[in-house]
Amino acid sequence: MTAVLEVRDLQKSFGAVVAAKDINVTVNEHEIIGIIGANGAGKTTFVNMVTGYLKPTSGQIEFAGRNIMGLPPRDITVLGISRSFQVPQVFASESVFDNLLMAYAITEETGMGLLAPLYNDERAARVDSHLERYKIADYRNAVSSTLPQGIRKLLDIAMAAVSKPTILMLDEPTSGISAEEKFGLMDIIMEALAEDKTTVLFIEHDMEIVERYVSRVLAFYQGQIICDAPTAEALVDPGVREFVIGEEYHRTRTEAAARQGGADNA
Amino acid sequence: MRYLDKTVVGLSIAFLVLLFADFFMAEWVRFMGLQSLARGAVALGLLVLWRTGLVSFGHALYFGIGAYAAAMLTLVGYHDAFFLVFAGTLASGILAYLLGFLLRRYRGIFFALLNMAFSMILYGVIVKTEELGSTDGFSVLAPTFLGYAPEGEAVQTTLFLFTLFFTYIVTVGVHLYLKTTLGGMSMAVRENEIRVEYLGYSAEKVIHVKYVFSGLVAGFGGAIMALAIGQVDPDSMANWNVSGEFVFITILSGIGNVAATFIGAFVFELIRTYAFEYAPLFWQLILGGSLLAIIMFLPNGIWSLVDRLRKSEG
Numbered sequence: 001m002t003a004v005l006e007v008r009d010l011q012k013s014f015g016a017v018v019a020a021k022d023i024n025v026t027v028n029e030h031e032i033i034g035i036i037g038a039n040g041a042g043k044t045t046f047v048n049m050v051t052g053y054l055k056p057t058s059g060q061i062e063f064a065g066r067n068i069m070g071l072p073p074r075d076i077t078v079l080g081i082s083r084s085f086q087v088p089q090v091f092a093s094e095s096v097f098d099n100l101l102m103a104y105a106i107t108e109e110t111g112m113g114l115l116a117p118l119y120n121d122e123r124a125a126r127v128d129s130h131l132e133r134y135k136i137a138d139y140r141n142a143v144s145s146t147l148p149q150g151i152r153k154l155l156d157i158a159m160a161a162v163s164k165p166t167i168l169m170l171d172e173p174t175s176g177i178s179a180e181e182k183f184g185l186m187d188i189i190m191e192a193l194a195e196d197k198t199t200v201l202f203i204e205h206d207m208e209i210v211e212r213y214v215s216r217v218l219a220f221y222q223g224q225i226i227c228d229a230p231t232a233e234a235l236v237d238p239g240v241r242e243f244v245i246g247e248e249y250h251r252t253r254t255e256a257a258a259r260q261g262g263a264d265n266a
Numbered sequence: 267m268r269y270l271d272k273t274v275v276g277l278s279i280a281f282l283v284l285l286f287a288d289f290f291m292a293e294w295v296r297f298m299g300l301q302s303l304a305r306g307a308v309a310l311g312l313l314v315l316w317r318t319g320l321v322s323f324g325h326a327l328y329f330g331i332g333a334y335a336a337a338m339l340t341l342v343g344y345h346d347a348f349f350l351v352f353a354g355t356l357a358s359g360i361l362a363y364l365l366g367f368l369l370r371r372y373r374g375i376f377f378a379l380l381n382m383a384f385s386m387i388l389y390g391v392i393v394k395t396e397e398l399g400s401t402d403g404f405s406v407l408a409p410t411f412l413g414y415a416p417e418g419e420a421v422q423t424t425l426f427l428f429t430l431f432f433t434y435i436v437t438v439g440v441h442l443y444l445k446t447t448l449g450g451m452s453m454a455v456r457e458n459e460i461r462v463e464y465l466g467y468s469a470e471k472v473i474h475v476k477y478v479f480s481g482l483v484a485g486f487g488g489a490i491m492a493l494a495i496g497q498v499d500p501d502s503m504a505n506w507n508v509s510g511e512f513v514f515i516t517i518l519s520g521i522g523n524v525a526a527t528f529i530g531a532f533v534f535e536l537i538r539t540y541a542f543e544y545a546p547l548f549w550q551l552i553l554g555g556s557l558l559a560i561i562m563f564l565p566n567g568i569w570s571l572v573d574r575l576r577k578s579e580g
Contacts (some may be wrong), residue, residue, distance in 0.1 A: 051464070076468040083436040089464070091457035102454050106465040114448040163466065 001028040004166055004199055005050070005081075010059035012223075020223045021043045023059065028165065032190070033201045034210040034231065036244050037220030037264040043203045044086070046220070047169045051083045052076040052124055064166065075256040082165035087204075088156035088170040096136060096155055099144055100127045133192045134136050134158040149176045152184055157189055161196065168193060170202035174209055182206065185215055207245060209233065273441050277525055281434040288426050293419060296426050299308055300494040303433045306531035307487035309515040310440055311480030316521045318476050319446070319456030320373065324381030325512050326359040326479045327388050330504030332488025336390065337406045337498040347409035347493060354489025355482050362481020369477060370470040372393020385509055392500040403499025406492050422494070429490050433528075434466055436483060441524045452476065487578045504512075514553075530568050 003026045012021035020042045026036055027033065035043045046055040050061060061069045091099050104127055105118050131137040134154050139147060142157060153173060160168060168185040174182040174187060190213055193200055201218075204210050208219060210231065217234035219227040221243040227234050232242055288296065308329055309525070313323055332354035339350055365384060372380055393401055406420045416424045442451040451472045454462045458470040485546045502508065519530025537556050541549035564570050 052389055073463045074466050077464055083464060085460075089458050091454055091459040093457060094453060102450060103465055105450065106454070106462065108469050109447045112450075114451075115443070115446045117445050118447045118450040119445070159462065160462065182423075218292065 004029050004064055006048065006062040008060040008062075010049060011043075011057045012047075012049060012054060020049065020056070020225055024161045025203065025218060025225065025228065029166075029199055030197055031199050032213060032215050033199075033203060035187065035220065036201045036205070036207075036210060036216035039242060039243075041220035043220050045170060045205065045223070047083060047201070050076075051116065051169060077163065079166070080163075080166035081169070082160045082163055082167070083169040084153075084157040084160045084173065084174055088152045090144045090152060090155055091160065095141050095143055096131070096139045096147070096151075097127060097141060098264065099126075099155060099159060100130055100162065102161040103203060104107060104130075107163045108164055123252050129225060130158060130162065133195070135188050150178075150181050154185065154188065154208050156205075156260040158192075161193065161198070164196050165198060166201045167201065170205050172199065172205065174204065174206055175221065175266075182209060183212070192259075211235065237261055259262075273523060273525060274438055277434065277438055277441070280525070281430065284430055285427065287536075288423055288430070296422055297494070298532070298539065300422070300429060301428055301491065302528060302532040302535050303429045303493060304490040305512065305515055305534070306528035307433055307436065307490070308360035308484040308512045309519060309527045309531055310437065310524060311483040311519045312512055312516045313519070313524065313527055314444075314452065314476050315480050316516060317452040317456065318473060319452075320383040320473065321378050321513065322475075322480070322509070323378045323506070323513060324383070324509050325480065325484045326504050326506065326508035327381065327385035328362060328393070328484030329488035329508060329512070330385070330388050330533050331358045331361055332485030333498045333503045334398070335485070335487035335493040336568060337404065338398070338490045340406050340409075341404070345407060345410045346413075346423065347411050349426075350493065351432070351486060351489040354492070355485040357544075358485025358488065359478055359482040360486075362478045366477045367479075368465065368472040370473040376478060382506055382509060386503060386506060389504045389506070392504055399413050399499070401500060402495060403503075405497045406495075406573050408496065425490075425493055429494075432486070436486070437528070444524075448475065449473070481564070490523070514530065516567075517542040517557065518567055520564070520569040522566060522569035522573065526567060526569035526572075533568065 005025070005027035007023055007025045008021055011018070012020040024045060035046065037043045049056045052068070052071050052075070056071060056245050060067065063076070063079060063081060066079070068079065078237065091102060091177070094102070094120070104123050106145065108123070109116065115188045131140055134157070136151055136154050136158065139151050140240065144152060147155065153176070157170060157173060170189070176183060177185055186209055190200070217227065217229060217231050218225055219234060219240045221239070226239045227242060228236065235245070243262070279384045280410070284299070291299070307462055312322060312325060336350040336354040339353055341498070344350060369377060369380060392398055398404060406418070409425065411424055411428060414424070442555045443451070451462065451467070455469045488503065507538040515527070515530050515534050518534055519526040538549070538554060541552035545552055560567065566573070
């Protein structure tokens with residue numbers, strides 16, 4: 001296994017609020033990693049720091065042997081780390097096809113190539129095969145703002161995957177997706193990314209999804225990683241159960257309810 | 267022929283028709299035509315910015331710089347139109363490049379008004395400069411064209427040909443440019459800058475390129491205007507209402523097609539000329555009324571008439 005991403009002692013504070021501290025992670029090639037944690041635990045902050053959207057207060061981020069701390073998102077994207085968003089970031093007034101055509105053009109062209117026509121038949125063919133892989137070909141000519149949420153999520157991820165990144169970070173790929181649709185959606189995404197041999201890190205709240213697709217879990221709590229272990233191990237970790245999955249909370253609530261019931265009976 | 271599209275054909279036909287018409291048209295029509303081409307060129311730059319999601323209320327800055335740069339060169343003995351227009355265009359382009367580093371960080375109303383602020387600085391400087399005639403401006407002698415020094419009506423005829431030729435080249439160029447990746451990125455930046463950044467390109471860089479372009483064409487328009495009128499003065503070259511006229515033309519034309527810009531500029535000249543002639547006391551009311559009518563009935567500008575026609579046909 002080759003390490004592609006190494007994060008060392010990463011810290012981030014917003015004034016007095018510590019959003020991330022002592023983050024140490026090594027990501028190996030072709031791994032599928034699930035990032036879990038309650039709201040505000042620092043999951044998105046972590047993704048934002050790795051992709052350059054937020055500048056860490058201190059620490060070190062190495063990607064493919066190169067220090068990428070402080071680089072803007074566009075440079076990190078070009079190097080090979082891409083991301084999707086919890087709220088899909090697409091070109092809302094354009095069709096699905098035009099969204100991807102633009103994504104391909106920006107990815108493929110540099111320098112004077114930017115002054116070549118945006119549309120050409122070869123690029124259109126690449127866009128169409130990409131649409132097939134992400135199973136959104138039926139929506140090819142639909143305007144993105146009119147798409148169902150699940151399709152818009154797929155489009156967002158498909159756009160992030162256009163550059164065939166080494167690492168793709170997905171921010172809550174199934175948020176806002178119905179329980180019936182979520183596995184179908186994830187199957188499409190993971191299958192397409194497996195073809196490209198992309199290393200995937202995704203933030204997820206749904207433990208069913210985590211169990212099904214992920215080989216390793218990073219559990220965040222109050223800005224720290226409290227557990228970094230293979231999925232089966234992580235999901236029974238007492239810390240994870242207490243602070244992330246929340247079984248302790250449920251148990252206490254049940255007990256409290258029972259006690260309440262007992263009081264009523266008395 | 268990959269590039270042979272309807273707009274290029276249409277522009278080429280219009281170019282040839284106007285080329286011949288130049289020798290027959292009445293002097294006042296030609297004069298209005300020249301002004302339309304000059305203002306249309308500025309609106310072309312605004313169209314590119316507008317497609318990127320930006321509106322500038324201050325492009326009189328570049329129009330004024332272009333006009334004054336050309337006019338000031340005539341004061342020191344340069345009279346060749348090629349040189350004067352080139353210098354005016356370049357001067358505006360350089361200024362747009364420099365100011366672009368600041369302006370590319372702003373969006374919406376801040377971008378619009380920051381442009382206006384800079385244009386009013388230029389206005390202020392011109393008004394306070396006695397050497398440049400202050401608010402009266404100064405006159406610009408008739409230009410020569412690579413050694414050819416026309417006289418009388420031939421000056422305007424030649425200037426019209428000269429302007430028409432360069433405007434044609436620029437307009438076709440912009441039309442083709444809008445179909446390139448960089449041109450298309452206007453849409454991308456307007457719709458979602460975050461996505462552009464995460465596709466690996468700088469949205470600010472895109473804006474900067476478009477801004478410099480808009481400065482170049484505005485400088486071109488200004489230099490042409492100085493030569494066409496034979497006079498520069500701050501109120502008709504650099505004041506904020508001049509910037510407003512460019513925005514007016516852009517709204518009137520719509521941003522659907524580059525050709526619409528010049529139709530819009532010509533319609534604007536017509537409305538203004540006739541409004542002023544028939545209602546010298548409240549011509550601005552007519553101008554404002556027509557803007558209101560356009561916004562209410564043709565929100566996408568004159569070009570939406572063409573679109574409607576096409577839709578009804580097929």
